[in-house]
Amino acid sequence: MRKLTFHRICLLVLFLSFTSLANAKVDPETKAIRILDLENANDPIGKYVTEVLRLAIKKHGNHYSIVKMPAVTTPQVRLIEEMSQDRGDLDVMWTMTSDEREAQLLPIRIPIDKGLMGWRISFVNSENPRLLKAIKTINELGQLKAGQGYFWPDTTILRHNGLQVVTGTAAALPSMLVQGRFDYFPRSIIEIWNEQSKQPNLSREVDPYLALHYPTALYFFVSPKQKTLAEDLRRGLEMAIADGSFEQLFNEYCKPFILRANLKSRVVLDLKNPLLQKSSLPLHRAELWYSPL
Numbered sequence: 001m002r003k004l005t006f007h008r009i010c011l012l013v014l015f016l017s018f019t020s021l022a023n024a025k026v027d028p029e030t031k032a033i034r035i036l037d038l039e040n041a042n043d044p045i046g047k048y049v050t051e052v053l054r055l056a057i058k059k060h061g062n063h064y065s066i067v068k069m070p071a072v073t074t075p076q077v078r079l080i081e082e083m084s085q086d087r088g089d090l091d092v093m094w095t096m097t098s099d100e101r102e103a104q105l106l107p108i109r110i111p112i113d114k115g116l117m118g119w120r121i122s123f124v125n126s127e128n129p130r131l132l133k134a135i136k137t138i139n140e141l142g143q144l145k146a147g148q149g150y151f152w153p154d155t156t157i158l159r160h161n162g163l164q165v166v167t168g169t170a171a172a173l174p175s176m177l178v179q180g181r182f183d184y185f186p187r188s189i190i191e192i193w194n195e196q197s198k199q200p201n202l203s204r205e206v207d208p209y210l211a212l213h214y215p216t217a218l219y220f221f222v223s224p225k226q227k228t229l230a231e232d233l234r235r236g237l238e239m240a241i242a243d244g245s246f247e248q249l250f251n252e253y254c255k256p257f258i259l260r261a262n263l264k265s266r267v268v269l270d271l272k273n274p275l276l277q278k279s280s281l282p283l284h285r286a287e288l289w290y291s292p293l
Contacts, residue, residue, distance in 0.1 A: 032067045033057070033229070034091045041071035044194030045113075048253040049094050052112045053220065055249055056236030064232070077151055080104055086223040092233070096153050097219045098275035106230045109282055110237045111217035113190060114250060114290040118216040118273075120154075120186040121261055122146075123177055123196075126203040131183060132210040138162060138269050141210075147173050147182040153275050154186065157214055160274040178203050186212055189261040190254055211263055214271040215281055241287065254290075263292040 035053065038046035050066070057064045069089050072079075076095065082088030084104040096117050097107060124131045135141050138161060145164045148155040158165050166182040174195075177185045184207065187195060192206055222230050240246035282288055 030063055030065045032091075033064045034067045034069050034089055036071050036090065036093065037068035038071055039068070043071075044191040044198075045253075048190075048249075049112060049218075051249060051253070052237075052246070053092065053233075055240050055245060056220075056233050058236070059239040059243075059245070060232050060236035064229075075151060080221075083221070083223050086225040091226065091229065092220055092222055094218055094220050097217050097280070098153050099277060099280070100275070101221065102280060105221040106224045106226065108220040108222070108230055108234045108237065109217075109280070110219070110234065110241070111282075111288055112220065112237075113188075113218035114254070114288060115215070115217055116190045116254060116258075116290055117188045117218045118214045119189050119261070119263065119290075120212040121189055121192060121266070122184040122186045122207045122210065122212075123174070123192065123204045124184050124207045125177060125180065126205050129205045129207070130209075132207045135210050135269075136267055138271070141269065144184060145182040147177055147185045149173065153216070156275060157216075157271060157273055158186070161271045174199055174202055174204065189263075190257050193257055193260060208262070209266060211261070211266040211268045212271055213268055214273045215283070216273055216276060217281055258290070258292075 033053070035050070039050050040046075054066060057066070079088065079090060079093060080095075080101060081104070083090055083093060093105075094112065095101065101107070122132065131144070132141075135144075142162050142164060145166050146158055148158060148165050148167055149170050150167045155165050155167060166176070168176050168181075173185060176182060185204075196204075196206060220233055222233075237246065240249075
């Protein structure tokens with residue numbers, strides 16, 4: 001009798017399990033989102049941006065999965081061109097926005113950096129750490145030479161505002177500063193500290209006196225043919241903003257850099273951004289932007 005009872009119980013448990021599985025809601029098949037594995041390629045904000053993307057996916061319903069593609073040395077302009085034609089190996093990329101990039105790709109117009117890419121402080125040579133202390137105007141700064149990448153939007157922005165710029169490859173710029181090829185090397189406040197830690201032996205320091213600021217945003221971009229993906233990511237980000245989880249993630253990764261930059265104690269020079277029409281930035285939504293005021 002005991003055996004029979006035991007077997008009945010087992011059968012009942014199996015029956016209930018199969019019934020539960022049959023009635024369960026089956027999740028739709030997840031779709032892979034291919035991104036560059038910049039997190040493991042010395043990108044200073046690769047981990048943060050990947051976590052923002054993961055948060056957007058989670059909030060939208062986890063119907064996507066992230067697949068990291070090996071980081072490549074292909075110039076970003078070429079990656080953008082390939083994505084614009086919905087070919088290549090990427091589904092999502094993140095970069096500083098510009099009118100040209102928004103014409104080529106489909107932007108998700110939520111600044112995942114809260115505009116911090118437009119807040120720049122500089123590396124200076126350790127032999128002259130007080131170089132920028134006396135600078136109060138753009139004209140005064142224009143007497144010095146900045147270093148920037150060949151195809152960086154920042155290069156055009158600095159030159160448009162009357163500043164001298166020496167260009168080089170991203171890999172070469174740190175040593176070019178040390179060699180005296182230019183005087184200062186502006187980087188965003190969410191990049192500069194990580195970059196310093198990657199190359200601690202270089203004879204350079206982070207200037208404590210001056211900050212440059214211009215309106216810009218770091219956006220996620222997708223192919224113009226991926227409208228559904230763009231809308232899903234936008235909705236996921238909006239949900240994360242609404243429930244506070246985006247702000248929590250931003251503070252976790254970015255607040256230490258903000259505090260360390262101490263922008264309130266610096267002379268801030270505001271620059272114009274000729275690459276972007278202000279109407280394309282959601283400036284009317286204060287919750288999307290960082291302000292030191």
